[in-house]
Amino acid sequence: MSEELEGKHGVQSLEVGMGILKAMATGKRSMMLKDIAASAEMPPSKAHRYLVSLIRSGLVEQDPLTSRYNLGPFALNLGLVALDRLDRIRLGLSAITDLRDAVNETTALAVWSDNGPVIVRWERPRRPITVNVVTGTTLGVLGSAIGRVFAAWLPERQTEALIRRELESGKAPLGVHTMEDARSLLAGVKARGVSVISGDYVIRGVEAVAAPVFNFKNEITLVIVLVGVEGSMDMRDDGPTLTELRQAAAALSARLGAPSESAG
Template sequence: MGSANEELDGKHGVQSLEVGMSILRAMATGRRSMMLKEIAEAAGMPPSKAHRYLVSLIRSGLVEQDRLTSRYDLGPFALNLGLVALDRIDRIRLGLLAITDLRDETNETVALTVWSDAGPVVVRWERPRRPITVNVVTGTHLSLLRSAGGRVFAAWLPERQTEALLRRELETGRAPAGVATLEDARALLAQVRESGVVVLSGDYFARGVEAAAAPVFNFKNEITMAIAIVGVEGSMDLSMDGETIAALRRTAAALSRRLGATLDSLAMDADIQ
């Protein structure tokens, strides 16, 4: 009997939750803070009923009330839900658009990298319109210290997420020349954070390849992706004051802002007018 009742409840849903959602939808479409009477009218219910739900919504953080004006608005948890949804749904799509535009601007191979349980992984790349290019295989896992995208993640992720992989690269001899200890790696990554971008030529994990990469940050001001420009060694201008690096900085900074990043002191913003 209890099982049948549970199944029936599951099919019908929770009516009180649906009523609460109608209040949130009314507030979201209002596009400004609202008085109780306005919310009740928009949600199609008496003010007394709307008030009871608003009390619970305030307790949950989905709604907040200005004590001076008595107006209600969406609360911090509602904002966080919206930003998390934006981060999960839009970041890859926006990243793909960004690397396509950067490919068109620079006529170089451009790759988009995200973090996985096994480290940085290439999720998409765009080929330039030139006869000799570097092919980047989607799904490739990158070295933390000998790839541009890998260094970006190693520099901006918390060390607790990268230390095991860093130690493995150091112990297996896959670290670049001059980096023999974890302290050496930390010093290298500090330089990356100071410059805001990675330029790697001559010691890339793939022979005859050079690359530059920049971090992309989300609404929490945490690294969420890396954008890399990859080419045949000696074929690109990777000087810090050159047009290629400037375009990379602009693209990464613009995408970070689209994802809600608010850091004002990012080194990658230095060349943006």
């Protein structure tokens, strides 16, 4: 068999398997083999062979008492991950727009990448003097409010290499020289629940405050940040600015399925 035919055969097999999954996803909660075969428009013997492989992969499971088939744990996990990735940016954009309207400051949304935090959306306030944020900008870990929030809640194995690089290159904030210094800084961020930087930001004359957003697995998935001209924002913990930010992050976390202890 030629490589081209082998490739086509492999794709066809995947499509058959996906047809079975689609039949199960649009059918009843649990289905008999004959019902799955009829919905997928194939003989029961053929459907059974595919179901065996789908069970091994975790995409399908079979009840040993009733012999009925249902979507398996891996299928559920795929759906939840897809939901998280699909909806989080759309919901995040709505959240930072509403927050911008509430506090009249520049708001932005960031995700984590292999190179550190990246700005994916931002909203301009309705005031004559504003701070612009460039979409696609990759920020430092220790020197930015967004980076500190991600590093405070992400596992250290995901951030350590970037942090050590900043320490070695002299890009860390004043007073932060070692990993222990960095851990102490991040512990303070986590204890406060937000990261506030004023007077020592990466851009002179700018200040920022950022808060974490969690997903259904109670993992940090986004960061919301407010950015303004230095001295323009009320940075008190109990002030309206930080209150609005915390509420926005908590509400978005709740929309993404985070446990109440994270979203609240």
